[in-house]
Amino acid sequence: MSPNPQADQVSADPPQGKPRKAAFAAWIGSALEYYDFFIYGSAAALVFPKVFFDPDDPATATLISLATFGVAYAARPLGAVVLGHFGDRLGRRTIMVWTLVLMGLSTFLIGCLPTYAQVGTIAPVLLVLMRVFQGLSAAGEQASANAMTLEHAPAHRRGFYTSFTLNGTQAGQLLATLVFIPVAALPDEQLYSWGWRVPFLLSAVVAVAGYVIRRTLEETPVFQQASADRKVARMPLADLLRNHWADVLRVVAAALIATVSTIFSVWALSYATSDAVGLDRTDMLWVAxxxxxxxxxxxxxxAGLSDRIGRRPVFLVGALGSAGMIFVYLWAISTGSYPLTFVTGVLLFGVVYSAANGIWPSLYGEMFPARVRLSGMAIGTQIGFAIAGFAVTFAAQIDGPDGDNWIGVAIFTAALCAICTIAVATGRETYRVPTAELGLRHGGPNETTAVRDSVTR
Structure with missing residues (x-):
């Protein structure tokens, strides 16, 4: 392991990758994995307060249930360190396979757990444990899939191909929502007795399907060549923190954009279906x-636009647009108007937020060289995502005793979007840097003319 950043440069151009196959594997795997991850969010908002917590104190039960949603995000930084290390040491495909196995198993077991009425406080303890395992799995999923697609993609289309990881994540969230719609429409007695278990038990199919698909994927050309050249980092974390700590911090700050997703998917759903507003839970699931x-x-x-004009401008449109649209969306919910809520929700999450959400896989991945890319993305994003995960809990505190202070929640969300904006706006543009030269130091004595020209033009 050398502290010389020039050691990050490979000796020759890597062989041609298989971007379409890599993108498909990333898409389908992320869709299956995040189906598991996101059904928990819907259940935490709509079901778990009455199943796993004391029904005699519904306000506290809702608060704690939303907090358990954030537990997975707290576990993700630890998972990022461990899985990032092995991903940079052993390869991207290995991590992509085992994250799916861990996620599928832990989600299936949630569907088998006893309830509070059956075993008391043991029930929420077991629930939190399974949620921790979900978080550990998710920590390595996106980073490994992003590294896989980025390193298989042609240099001029890295943004487009890496976006399929997040596109798969959105598909998983959509699938989770669609599965929960008929479940949420069940009569309360059936919903709270057995209905809520069905989406979780289906994850057994998810785990098997994902395992079969990802086992057939080849390792990336970049990692294969690094292995052949003996340039795989022996201690990726040490290398990362010594040579690339500033970019890790930048990713942490930028990853706070995920707050928009957690507020939209969990807090706003809980607020809209509360007594303060009274919108129907099935109708709100259709918004999502x-x-x-x-x-x-x-x-x-x-993402395709970012391959033409750069990562930063597209991400900034998403971050600044989300900061403004969150006020519009939460105000629409507060009016109790379902058509208004539907339109503004689709604009916020479907259109505006997608600008930032679809760009970050390439934006973050291009900050790091191949030898520490998975670790850099995993650790940086998961720390930021951990904060975003607990944003739901913070919002539940901000919204006041009546649960209707949507303005305070909107200000809180917009403030975190402002941090994302500053982090990305002050970073360097990388969309024209050759893949083999990504992550090299800029402006130092070891910088190559090619890199300097690529960054400045």
Whole structure:
């Protein structure tokens, strides 16, 4: 392991990758994995307060249930360190396979757990444990899939191909929402007794399907050549923190954009279906489902645009637009108007947020060289995502005793979007840098003319 950043440069151009196959594997795997991850969010907002917590104190039960949603995000930084290390040491494909196995198993077991009425406080303890395992799995999923697609993609289309990881994530969220719609429509007695278990038990199919698909994927040309040249980092974390700590911090700050997703998917759903507003839970799930369907189309379009004009401008449109649209969406919910809520929700999450959401896989991945790319993305994003995960809990505190202070929640969300904006606006543009030269130091004595020219033009 050398502290010389020039050691990050490979000796020759890597062989041609298989971008379409890599993108498909990333898409289908992320869709299956995040189906598991996001059904928990719907259940935490609509079901778990009455199943896993004391029904005699519904306000506290809702608060704690939303907090358990954030537990997975707290576990993700630890998972990022461990899985990032092995991903940079052993390869991207290995991590992509095992994250799906861990996610599928832990989600299936949630569907088998006893309830509070059956075993008391043991029930929420087991629930939190399974949520921790979900978080550990998710920590390595997106980073490994992003590294896989970025390193297989042609240099001029890295934004487009890496966006399929997030497109898969949106598909998983859409699938989770669609599965939960008929479940949420069940009579309360059936919903709270057995109905809520069905989406979780289906994850057994998810785990098997994802495992079969990802086992057939080849390792990336960049990693294969690094292995052949003996340039795989022995201690990726040490290398990362010594030579690339500033970019890790930048990714942490930029990753706070995920707050928009957690507030939209969990807090706003809980607020809209509360007594303060009274919108129907099935109707609100259709808002989320439609917004995710629109995002499936918007994400690759925004990503393709970033291959033409750069990562930063597209991401900034998403961050600044989300900061403004969150006020509009939460205000629409507060009016109790379902048509207004539907339209603004689709605009916020389906269109505007997709600009940032579809760009970050390439934006973050291009900050790091191949030898520490998975670790850099995993650790940076998961720390930021951990904060975003607990944003739901913070919002539940901000919204006041009556649960209707949507303005305070909107200000909180917009403030985190402002941090994202500053982090990305002050960073360097990388969309024209050759793949083999990504992550090299800029402006130092070891910088190559090619890199300097690529960055400045």
């Amino acid at each position: 489902g439609t917004a995710n369907a629109v995002a499936l189309l918007a994400i690759p379009l925004w």
